[in-house]
Amino acid sequence: MKNLEGYVGFANLPNQVYRKSVKRGFEFTLMVVGESGLGKSTLINSLFLTDLYSKDYPGPSQRIKKTVQVEQSKVLIKEGGVQLTLTIVDTPGFGDAVDNSNCWQPVINYIDSKFEDFLNAESRVNRRQMPDNRVHCCLYFIAPSGHGLKPLDIEFMKRLHDKVNVIPLIAKADTLTPEECQLFKKQIMKEIQEHKIKIYEFPDTEDDEDSKLIRKIKEKMPLAVVGSNVVIEVNGRKVRGRQYPWGVAEVENGEHCDFTVLRNMLIRTHMQDLKDVTNNVHYENYRSKKLAAVTCNGVDATKNKGQLTKSPLAQMEEERREHVMKMKKMETEMEQVFEMKVKEKKQKLKDSEAELERRHEQMKKNLEAQYKELEEKRHQFEEEKANWETQQRILEQQKLDASKTMEKNKKKGKIF
Amino acid sequence: MQERTMAATEIARQAGEGARGVPLSGHVGFDSMPDQLVNKSVNHGFCFNILCVGETGLGKSTLMDTLFNTKFEGEPTQHNQPGVQLKSNTYELQESNVRLKLTVVNTVGFGDQINKEDSYKSIVEFIDTQFEAYLQEELKIKRTLHSYHDTRIHACLYFIAPTGHSLKSLDLVTMKKLDSKVNIIPIIAKSDAISKSELTKFKIKITSELVSNGVQIYQFPTDDETVAEINSTMNGHLPFAVVGSTEEVKIGNKMVRARQYPWGTVQVENENHCDFVKLREMLIRVNMEDLREQTHTRHYELYRRCKLEEMGFKDTDPDSKPFSLQETYEAKRNEFMGELQKKEEEMRQMFVQRVKEKEAELKEAEKELHEKFDRLKKLHQDEKKKLEDKKKSLDDELNGFKQKKTAAELLQAQTQQAGSSATLKKDKERKNSGFL
Numbered sequence: 001m002k003n004l005e006g007y008v009g010f011a012n013l014p015n016q017v018y019r020k021s022v023k024r025g026f027e028f029t030l031m032v033v034g035e036s037g038l039g040k041s042t043l044i045n046s047l048f049l050t051d052l053y054s055k056d057y058p059g060p061s062q063r064i065k066k067t068v069q070v071e072q073s074k075v076l077i078k079e080g081g082v083q084l085t086l087t088i089v090d091t092p093g094f095g096d097a098v099d100n101s102n103c104w105q106p107v108i109n110y111i112d113s114k115f116e117d118f119l120n121a122e123s124r125v126n127r128r129q130m131p132d133n134r135v136h137c138c139l140y141f142i143a144p145s146g147h148g149l150k151p152l153d154i155e156f157m158k159r160l161h162d163k164v165n166v167i168p169l170i171a172k173a174d175t176l177t178p179e180e181c182q183l184f185k186k187q188i189m190k191e192i193q194e195h196k197i198k199i200y201e202f203p204d205t206e207d208d209e210d211s212k213l214i215r216k217i218k219e220k221m222p223l224a225v226v227g228s229n230v231v232i233e234v235n236g237r238k239v240r241g242r243q244y245p246w247g248v249a250e251v252e253n254g255e256h257c258d259f260t261v262l263r264n265m266l267i268r269t270h271m272q273d274l275k276d277v278t279n280n281v282h283y284e285n286y287r288s289k290k291l292a293a294v295t296c297n298g299v300d301a302t303k304n305k306g307q308l309t310k311s312p313l314a315q316m317e318e319e320r321r322e323h324v325m326k327m328k329k330m331e332t333e334m335e336q337v338f339e340m341k342v343k344e345k346k347q348k349l350k351d352s353e354a355e356l357e358r359r360h361e362q363m364k365k366n367l368e369a370q371y372k373e374l375e376e377k378r379h380q381f382e383e384e385k386a387n388w389e390t391q392q393r394i395l396e397q398q399k400l401d402a403s404k405t406m407e408k409n410k411k412k413g414k415i416f
Numbered sequence: 417m418q419e420r421t422m423a424a425t426e427i428a429r430q431a432g433e434g435a436r437g438v439p440l441s442g443h444v445g446f447d448s449m450p451d452q453l454v455n456k457s458v459n460h461g462f463c464f465n466i467l468c469v470g471e472t473g474l475g476k477s478t479l480m481d482t483l484f485n486t487k488f489e490g491e492p493t494q495h496n497q498p499g500v501q502l503k504s505n506t507y508e509l510q511e512s513n514v515r516l517k518l519t520v521v522n523t524v525g526f527g528d529q530i531n532k533e534d535s536y537k538s539i540v541e542f543i544d545t546q547f548e549a550y551l552q553e554e555l556k557i558k559r560t561l562h563s564y565h566d567t568r569i570h571a572c573l574y575f576i577a578p579t580g581h582s583l584k585s586l587d588l589v590t591m592k593k594l595d596s597k598v599n600i601i602p603i604i605a606k607s608d609a610i611s612k613s614e615l616t617k618f619k620i621k622i623t624s625e626l627v628s629n630g631v632q633i634y635q636f637p638t639d640d641e642t643v644a645e646i647n648s649t650m651n652g653h654l655p656f657a658v659v660g661s662t663e664e665v666k667i668g669n670k671m672v673r674a675r676q677y678p679w680g681t682v683q684v685e686n687e688n689h690c691d692f693v694k695l696r697e698m699l700i701r702v703n704m705e706d707l708r709e710q711t712h713t714r715h716y717e718l719y720r721r722c723k724l725e726e727m728g729f730k731d732t733d734p735d736s737k738p739f740s741l742q743e744t745y746e747a748k749r750n751e752f753m754g755e756l757q758k759k760e761e762e763m764r765q766m767f768v769q770r771v772k773e774k775e776a777e778l779k780e781a782e783k784e785l786h787e788k789f790d791r792l793k794k795l796h797q798d799e800k801k802k803l804e805d806k807k808k809s810l811d812d813e814l815n816g817f818k819q820k821k822t823a824a825e826l827l828q829a830q831t832q833q834a835g836s837s838a839t840l841k842k843d844k845e846r847k848n849s850g851f852l
Contacts, residue, residue: 006485009701011511013462014454016705021450023640028446049442074435080447085435125724125731127717268445272452280562291557316752323756327763334767338774345778349785356789363796370803378810385817392824399831 025083027132034141035095038171043227044088046240046251047263068093068103070110095152104156111135111163115286137274138164141171146180148187157197163282165200165274173224173257174242174249181224188222203273223258226251463517463566470575471527474605479660480520482684483696495528500538527586536590543569543597547719570707572598575605580614583625591631597715599634599707607657607690608682615657622655636698637706650698656691659684
């Protein structure tokens with residue numbers, strides 16, 4: 001860490017960020033899930049101090065549904081120069097049927113479709129506007145039975161805790177006494193832990209003040225809330241509350257319910273973190289599963305674990321390189337086999353040639369021997385002939401001489 | 417820090433589409449959102465990457481030291497570098513509660529070679545490499561973008577030599593190659609070498625040359641009313657004429673950073689002496705975030721788009737229906753597999769061909785060999801026949817001779833017999849006569 005002498009000015013960066021974010025405006029998508037009649041719409045109105053659902057835009061509670069619907073309402077609210085596009089996603093019909101199996105499916109489908117939209121937008125070649133319509137937070141309303149979680153509650157939260165930040169709330173908490181509420185909360189948290197349900201967790205901070213606050217909030221989970229659309233005057237103050245013959249349950253009174261805690265946490269301190277967790281954890285979860293499916297094409301997941309760190313394209317590049325190596329190897333092998341066969345054949349040819357040569361040589365030799373033999377025979381013959389002829393000549397001569405002598409003798413007469 | 421950013425008005429409009437405005441009856445509290453966002457960013461820390469491009473000796477390192485009030489590492493470089501290299505150093509700075517990871521990249525050897533044609537290449541390559549690294553991270557299946565150390569260049573300070581005349585052609589060429597990849601802020605270096613009047617003319621010349629060559633330098637943004645005025649004024653002072661110094665001189669009763677000459681002292685932070693303060697104001701105090709944003713939304717997107725198009729990705733199929741990500745990847749994968757198979761097939765075919773050819777060759781050789789030996793055989797047959805003939809003729813002669821011999825012998829024998837009988841007669845006669 002370098003120490004700077006004199007003011008450089010990048011400490012102004014946060015202001016620059018602030019300025020730009022205000023210009024851009026903010027978005028937030030909040031989902032509310034729970035059986036009808038648990039006061040979901042009222043709570044939303046109380047949270048955002050507006051009539052989100054009014055006569056002109058009636059809330060889902062006014063409509064009777066046979067199946068679970070997922071409906072969204074978008075409103076633009078401004079405060080202190082800050083603009084927020086708020087989307088409220090409601091799930092009328094949830095848990096209202098006799099058979100509620102799979103009533104969470106439309107909810108899951110909705111969340112996934114928003115992830116899908118974002119993924120496709122993010123993956124386009126030409127990326128332009130990328131509005132963030134992903135669900136940043138899901139308020140799950142638990143009926144104030146005082147006993148524990150219903151099987152549907154457990155089932156729903158288990159299925160959704162990997163897809164969205166789940167914040168369980170005890171609805172209509174004004175039907176529970178503080179003691180009952182305490183017990184109820186304890187029971188619920190116990191069951192949540194037992195079933196390994198991951199509800200939204202507050203991030204740790206280094207700030208001591210904040211840490212204390214966070215610990216206090218954690219002790220109060222799940223938050224027990226009361227909502228109201230009605231403003232009542234209590235002791236000269238105008239408060240939102242529910243009027244009973246025995247008194248007024250004030251929405252914003254910390255001793256009456258945890259509404260203020262919820263509002264502060266959800267809107268004033270952790271709204272950004274809810275978005276960040278959605279983006280960095282839930283969305284990335286969805287995306288990596290989706291892309292792994294595309295790349296690995298249903299191959300055994302464990303085999304491909306090491307490949308999940310790459311992008312599908314890098315994966316293909318890797319595969320291409322592997323293929324090139326494989327081809328090279330194949331090529332070398334084929335080359336070798338080829339060479340070997342050629343060598344074999346050539347050798348055969350050579351052997352065959354040598355054999356033929358040899359035979360030819362032999363025949364030639366044979367022939368030459370015969371020639372020689374013949375020569376000798378002729379030579380012998382010539383010699384013999386010459387001898388004989390010489391002999392004959394001698395004989396002839398002798399004969400001639402003899403006949404001459406006889407003639408002579410004859411001439412001499414037979415003088416004896 | 418990763419933001420889903422876009423032109424602010426665009427988002428507000430888009431988000432506002434389909435959203436109705438409702439009044440609030442009290443203080444909800446979401447006006448703390450900007451603060452929440454700021455807190456997150458501060459906790460996360462910021463990062464900023466500056467690239468300094470300029471010839472050796474223009475005071476790049478000194479200016480960085482002056483801007484950030486610190487002594488960064490590094491030895492002054494010599495002029496004998498064989499090519500342009502980029503050296504980057506990362507520093508962790510802190511000011512009040514803001515942590516900044518600053519990376520300063522220097523071009524070493526820029527403008528020193530005799531042939532400077534390829535000087536810009538290593539710079540472009542470097543910038544692209546950072547984009548590529550980010551793109552690869554973004555495309556990974558399991559990615560960690562929010563903790564990724566962003567190395568993309570957010571600002572490029574282009575140092576212009578204080579000739580007082582005009583831009584060098586190397587400058588124009590380089591800036592033209594960089595303007596679509598990075599935010600360029602041109603500055604006149606060592607501007608204490610230029611007089612005020614010359615400076616005005618120099619700035620005008622530079623600006624007009626940039627315009628006439630179509631070089632897009634970074635414009636300080638004027639869309640936010642808070643800073644529109646100061647930014648637009650500053651845009652008119654570009655390029656900034658700066659002087660850097662880490663030495664301090666006592667002026668009055670203060671120690672200020674300055675350069676001391678016999679004829680006077682140039683004070684770095686005196687706006688009459690140079691534009692250093694303007695540069696610092698614009699670069700760091702006012703527009704640092706915008707520089708980062710522009711890099712991400714404009715320069716990086718352009719790189720990404722080109723890269724993906726190069727790889728054959730499209731947003732819509734031939735019927736102009738948009739592809740889903742899955743379809744795109746599957747299509748790409750199929751194409752890829754097909755390519756690989758084709759290559760394999762081609763190689764096999766080639767081998768089959770070669771084998772065929774070689775076989776034909778060898779067959780030919782075999783045929784020739786057989787022909788040769790057939791010829792030899794024939795020759796041999798001929799020879800044999802000749803030999804046979806000769807033998808036969810010899811035999812004939814022999815037979816003839818034998819006959820002759822036999823005949824002669826016979827004759828001889830006869831003659832002898834006759835002779836001998838004659839002799840015998842004679843002998844007898846003689847004998848007989850002898851008695852008388």
